[in-house]
Amino acid sequence: MDPRYPPAAEEYRDKIRGFLGEQLPAGWKGIGGLDTEAARRFVEEWRTVLYEHGLLAASWPREYGGGGLTPLEQVVVAEEFYRAGVPTGGPNDVFGIQLVGNTILHWGTLEQKARFLPRILSGEDRWCQGYSEPSAGSDLANLGTRAVLDGDEWVINGQKIWTSAAHLANWIFVLARTDPDASKHKGISFLLVPMRQAGVEVRPIRMMTGLSEFNETFFTDARTPKDNIVGEVNAGWGVAMTLLGYERGEAAATFPIMFRSELDRLMALARETGAASDPRVRQRVAWCYSKVEIMRFLGMRTLTKFLAGGQPGPAESTFKLFWSEYHKIVTDLGVDILGAAALTPSGRMSTGFQADDVGAPNDSASWTTAFLMSRAGTIYAGSSQIQRNIVGEMVLGLPKEPAAPSQGASWRDAHSQ
Numbered sequence: 199m200d201p202r203y204p205p206a207a208e209e210y211r212d213k214i215r216g217f218l219g220e221q222l223p224a225g226w227k228g229i230g231g232l233d234t235e236a237a238r239r240f241v242e243e244w245r246t247v248l249y250e251h252g253l254l255a256a257s258w259p260r261e262y263g264g265g266g267l268t269p270l271e272q273v274v275v276a277e278e279f280y281r282a283g284v285p286t287g288g289p290n291d292v293f294g295i296q297l298v299g300n301t302i303l304h305w306g307t308l309e310q311k312a313r314f315l316p317r318i319l320s321g322e323d324r325w326c327q328g329y330s331e332p333s334a335g336s337d338l339a340n341l342g343t344r345a346v347l348d349g350d351e352w353v354i355n356g357q358k359i360w361t362s363a364a365h366l367a368n369w370i371f372v373l374a375r376t377d378p379d380a381s382k383h384k385g386i387s388f389l390l391v392p393m394r395q396a397g398v399e400v401r402p403i404r405m406m407t408g409l410s411e412f413n414e415t416f417f418t419d420a421r422t423p424k425d426n427i428v429g430e431v432n433a434g435w436g437v438a439m440t441l442l443g444y445e446r447g448e449a450a451a452t453f454p455i456m457f458r459s460e461l462d463r464l465m466a467l468a469r470e471t472g473a474a475s476d477p478r479v480r481q482r483v484a485w486c487y488s489k490v491e492i493m494r495f496l497g498m499r500t501l502t503k504f505l506a507g508g509q510p511g512p513a514e515s516t517f518k519l520f521w522s523e524y525h526k527i528v529t530d531l532g533v534d535i536l537g538a539a540a541l542t543p544s545g546r547m548s549t550g551f552q553a554d555d556v557g558a559p560n561d562s563a564s565w566t567t568a569f570l571m572s573r574a575g576t577i578y579a580g581s582s583q584i585q586r587n588i589v590g591e592m593v594l595g596l597p598k599e600p601a602a603p604s605q606g607a608s609w610r611d612a613h614s615q
């Protein structure tokens with residue numbers, strides 16, 4: 199691990215700070231300082247600014263509207279944006295740019311790149327992710343959504359669940375079974391499916407915070423052209439795994455900044471409420487501080503690897519496990535410090551799945567929603583148990599976990615040899 203950035207990165211940092219200084223309104227404290235409606239408008243306007251300056255998809259080649267930045271420049275941009283509390287895109291961009299866009303860049307045909315990538319950046323196409331199903335989450339390869347070729351079109355039937363931002367999207371990337379006779383991982387294809395058609399229905403799911411950020415998505419004879427497949431027919435599992443790697447990309451650089459800002463807010467809350475004089479609270483705050491520092495160094499370790507040309511791999515599970523489990527504990531502390539006030543939350547709610555936006559006020563609702571949302575952080579993009587399995591088996595080389603017995607067989611039957 200090398201915790202220093204080369205001089206060229208610092209020069210570029212000055213340039214990005216200059217850009218932010220020119221573009222952001224005077225007295226800007228971070229998007230958390232805006233109310234919900236003003237924040238929504240800001241994200242839309244800011245997305246256009248990023249698009250016009252080639253910073254919306256900083257890593258993409260310029261020919262597709264990207265910034266063509268080096269990996270080090272991308273890290274600097276992400277860091278400075280997070281520090282300033284400005285988003286790097288809109289609500290569907292994590293699916294459009296980071297996930298499916300990068301995957302199309304990796305696996306797509308020239309026609310697919312030319313057709314889909316510019317439309318993602320212009321905002322014409324807004325994407326969501328159709329992976330999970332009621333019986334396929336951690337065991338994703340168990341998915342049962344079917345796609346059958348009918349002339350020049352795929353006909354899709356089945357159900358996806360937990361589809362974040364599907365209500366805002368007009369395209370969905372779908373993992374579907376195209377060969378039901380092949381073994382689990384071998385008969386799956388990666389399809390690009392338009393959502394504005396009679397065969398696709400999106401139903402909201404209400405979360406325990408009261409918000410509805412994800413949905414159930416039903417496919418009933420939904421159609422997509424034959425060529426809207428990424429990679430080969432029945433070879434979608436490899437494409438799906440490439441995409442999951444991109445899910446962890448930016449976090450190493452930006453999460454330590456975001457969680458440090460949240461911790462500063464927690465310390466302010468402890469002072470305001472007088473809890474800071476309680477030695478038990480002080481001890482818990484100190485524990486959180488040490489975790490955010492460790493997160494910073496874990497992030498640097500990952501960045502050192504990426505900047506040297508390494509790809510995301512099983513070791514990155516350590517980072518996901520670390521920040522998501524930490525977030526449950528720091529938000530427990532926030533709620534404990536609030537005490538009875540946590541039972542009657544008021545003010546601005548936290549909306550993200552990680553720490554609240556930079557500049558957010560220290561409202562009780564912010565801590566209570568962050569407390570509830572932090573539970574989701576240990577589930578999406580692979581639950582903590584799955585991350586531990588990955589670290590155990592693929593990083594530490596421990597024996598594989600025992601396979602669950604097939605239906606009808608007892609645990610003893612499955613392990614009798």
Ligand SMILES: Cc1cc2nc3c(=O)[nH]c(=O)nc-3n(C[C@H](O)[C@H](O)[C@H](O)COP(=O)(O)OP(=O)(O)OC[C@H]3O[C@@H](n4cnc5c(N)ncnc54)[C@H](O)[C@@H]3O)c2cc1C
Binds near residue numbers: 327581
């Ligand atoms: C906020 C949020 C947003 C999401 N957005 C999307 C989205 O946009 N698109 C999408 O496709 N999906 C999305 N998901 C779904 C997410 O990927 C799944 O919830 C996740 O993969 C877990 O699957 P599951 O919910 O079916 O739980 P299950 O796989 O049924 O797991 C249930 C429990 O069993 C444990 N478990 C399962 N298998 C093992 C094992 N082998 N060893 C040990 N423990 C195990 C799990 O850790 C978990 O605690 C989202 C989820 C959340 C919470």
